Amino acid sequence: MPRPPLALRHHTASTPGLSRRLSLSALLVSPWLTPRVGAQRVQPVDSGAHSGVQLAMPWPVGRSPQGFGVSEKFDGVRAVWDGRLLRFRSGRAIAAPAWFLSALPQVALDGELWMARGAFDRLSGVVRQTEPDDRAWRAVxxxxxxxxxxxxxxxxxxxxxxxALTQAQQPWLMPVEQHPVNDARALLARLQETVRQGGEGLMLHRADALWQPGRTDALFKLKPExxxxxxxxGHQPGQGRLKGQTGALLLQMPSGQRFALGSGLSDALRRDPPPVGAWVTYRYRDRTPSGLPRFAxxxxxxxSE
Known part of the structure; x- marks a missing residue:
């Protein structure tokens, strides 16, 4: 039987240095941390899709990861459990099978519905159905x-x-393991190994931070892009070959700044673009001095949820 991915193992040993289990007490008393009650909040663009969950900011290149728990960033569907209902990030209820919901503990949880690396489209098709496919959910x-x-x-x-999850005793219900990483060089090595194995990137949670919704300096993401x-x-009209179609989407960033996004749009999306009010995800390499994304x-x- 193949071994589970590193970040999903509950009690297994792992490579020294890069993959030690998170030492909870060590992180809480780390001398790198300065005591503070909460994290400073950065206001995102106002949207119902962003309310009630904690959101990650990009990890500053070169920053020390000491005092953070590091885990794999899973390309799944965000799911929040309030002890009674399982919901998408937007707040809409997820139509999961009764056996799945009844096994969840009666405490609030936040996590990802996930199948496997590279299986996001298949997963999305399963968990967004209005009537759950019991057989398909067995892989979630x-x-x-x-x-x-x-x-x-x-x-x-x-x-x-x-x-709480140990008491539930369900093989498909598991905590995401958190690991300490000593320095920026070791963090980069861990990122490269995760991506080499097919992972999307890393998440970093500040160990001393209290939970609060929105974007905070308590949660970061680190990806190659x-x-x-x-x-x-808004939509900008296309020119030349794209005449009569959408040339670019006019997007508003969380900061409130706006820019035109044309790269990466398929012909189908240019003919039938996301409407005004829709949220889209874009990749970029870095930022201009004014804060706009480069090579988006x-x-x-x-x-729609």
């Missing part, structure tokens, strides 16, 4: 990375998650 895992209703620092919240979400506020390319539309 719920990877939990936080307990938003638990009033404690992140490291203690993950200990709480571990305990950065990504961000933008609100469609369309990735996907957020499906």
């Amino acid at each position: 895992k719920y990877l939990v990375f936080d307990a938003p209703g638990h009033a404690a620092p992140f490291a203690q919240r993950m200990a709480f998650v571990q305990s 950065l990504d961000e979400e933008g609100l469609v506020v 390319s369309f990735l996907r539309v957020h499906e």
